[in-house]
Amino acid sequence: MSSKDNKLPDNKKNQAAVSFINSSISKLSGIGEKSLPLFNRLKINTVKDVIFSFPYRYEVIMPGNSDEKSVLTGTYEGSGIVRTHKGKSIFKAVFKSSNGFFSCLWVNFNANYPASLLHTGAVYYMYGPVTKFEGIPAIFHPEIINKDDIGHVRSVYTIPVSFSIVKYRKAVKEAFDYGLKEINETLPVYILDKYNFPDIKDAVKTLHYPETKANVESIINRTHPAYKRFIYDELFYLQLVMQLKRKTYTKGIGIKFNIDKEYLEEINKFMPFKLTKAQKKVLLDIFNDMVKNRQMNRLVQGDVGSGKTIIAFISAAVAVHNGYQVVILAPTEVLAEQHYNNAKKFFDNLNINTYLLTGSVTKKNKDIIKNMLSSGDINVIIGTHALIEEDVEFKNLGFIIADEQHRFGVHQRKILIDKGYHPDILLMTATPIPRTLAMTLYGDLDVSIIDEMPPGRIPCITKAYKASQLTKAFEFVEEILNDNKKAYFVYPLIDESDKLELKAATQSYEEVKKYFHNKKAGLLHGKMKADEKRQLLHDFKYGDIDILVSTTVIEVGVDVPEATVMLIENAERFGLSQLHQLRGRVGRNDMQSYCLLIASDKIGENGEKRIKAMLEYKDGFKLAEADLELRGQGDFFGTKQSGMPDLHFADIIKDIKIIQQAKNDAADILEDDNDLSSEKNQVLYNRLKEMYKDSTSYFGIG
Secondary structure, X not given: OOHHHHOOOHHHHHHHHHHHHHOEHHHOOOOOHHHHHHHHHOOOOEHHHHHOOOOOEEEEOOEOOOOOEEEEEEEEEEEEEEXXXXXXXXXXXXXXXXXXXXXEEEOOOOOOOOHHHOOOOOEEEEEEEEEEEOOEEEEEOOEEEOHHHOOOEEEEOOOOOOOOHHHHHHHHHHHHHHHHHHOOOOOOHHHHHHHOOOOHHHHHHHHHOOOOXXXXXXXXXXXXXXXXXXXXXXXXXXXXXXXXXXXXXXXXXXXXXXXXXXXXXXXXXXOOOOOOHHHHHXXXXXXXXXXXXXXXXXXXXXXXXXXXXXXXHHHHHHHHHOOOEEEXXXXXXXXXXXXXXXXXXXXXXXXXXXXXXXXXXXXXXXXXXXXXXXXXXXXXXXXXXXXXXXXXXXXXXXXXXEEOHHHOOHHHHHHHHOOOOOOEEEEEEOOOOOHHHHHHHOOOOEEEEEOOOOOOOOOOEEEEEEHHHHHHHHHHHHHHHOOOOEEEEEOOEOOOOOOOOOOEHHHHHHHHHHHOOOOOXXXXXXXXXXXXXXXXXXHHHHOOOOEEEEOHHHOOOOOOOOEEEEEEEXXXXXXXXXXXXXXXXXXXXXXXXXXXXXXXXXXXXXXXXHHHHHHHOOOHHHHHHHHHHHHOHHHOOOOOOOOOOOOOOOOOOOOHHHHHHHHHHHHHHHHHOOOOOOHHHHHHHHHHHHHHHHHHHHHOOO
């Protein structure tokens, strides 16, 4: 052990001998037990976390006179207390430089600080943002540095506000001195050679200590080999895991369905409309999966109103014809009930027994339905999360359809899958996913896209108004309503919020009733009981309600053909995908429809861009690309529940080329070594074991 090691406290020597990098950060000098909870909130728990918590920016300490941080050098001349015009006391020290004079100022000072640090006639190097005070250059609360620090790069970290950056930099250095040697490589040698990447120790060191201004610039621009190495690393393991998961699907024996052409002709007799070319192509993709004796895992993407549901119903009918039960899973009761009503009409013609199971079904009826499911008397069951409950059993579950699939977690789907024997899985979404995001999120799935709308649909006309023009928008809606049409009014909140200046549905409902006093309005929101929602939607669709004032609960699944106009208040607050989903609730017939976007008079730049995109694009995929660029990859769905991994380096918008490289590399590696058992892939095997611990058997490599 070196003399440096001997300076470590005994507890640190023991940790270093065992696994220094996996020990608590409290083992690092300067980080006490009191600071632990603060660092834990930042997900910095171990020494290894310190090593892999990279700087968020860098400072290059340079002389100058700019607004940025820079060094002013001068001889200390003297100091005194000055008072501002508001009566605040400031400690002012004056220095003479080669260019004249500059001052340093401290608002927070006492009898000892900073006076005790300054000696008349001595030369000082003062570092900080340069401004002006009383007509000469000045730095408030400067850092006194050494001459040797000039020209050097310093890393700036995200740390607790109350913690000293100087202390943390010392902790980082200690973590490096004793822990770097324990960091294991995560990429095979042949990958490092292929892309000329540095090894992991050098890459980590470069990001913490770039040393030169040129290195800093290339790291900031994401072009430095050390930075690119970590972009690749993130995307490569994402693709590797996706493809290992896909391998388990294709390897697992599934149900081999028979596609009976005569039965398809029978189904065709009861089709409500003729399928588009895009629908036929997607149906063929599904049938090609169903006839194979492996489990289908297919995602069908299609814009609002493109006809995904009928494709799902036809596939379900084929599965039932083969003697299997089918589940259709929906995220909300509103959507589940709509699917049930449409499915019942379709399946009754084919003598397929269809039932609905949601949280609102009475206990007595639930028990009856569960008994019928386990005995096989029900062919198709449509419902919400209630279908995932432990006591829901099937006689012969063979086909699962999940609508708006991003609202269900992988775990929830797995519970349902385990109720059958390798049932085929058909996932559907009306949220168009940009190509880059689809490659990242759904690399383990086969993807089909319905990119054609049914004939006869007239594109919705979108108009934008400022809040001050609301009356003008109301007048437009009034004309539509007077033509015996119906309207949606959508607001972001149920009740008024002090924090956000958003229109609330409850308050707006009163305003709408007052303005449209000769029309009947109803209020729909998520806090209502299921029976109340059901009755209100029924009255809007079939009864005498002309206007439905609602929160975004109507975003998915409400289908009222007579509703031809939608007015959305505070439209700039919604994501583009959500606005597009809402717009898709109108224009579901052969009549002209309208979407009116009402934005705040004080709309921001991003809000303006969203409104402009809605006016420009009708295509959901183009809007999705725009939404991804505006909101970023982490919040594309408005929540983190989509399964999007935390990417610290990679950017799926900018790094499409690297995504493709990583995808190809992962495919080639698994083609050559499908369980990563060869010596050259030991690094990959070990890394996956570390990342997923005991669950690697799920990927077929455990």
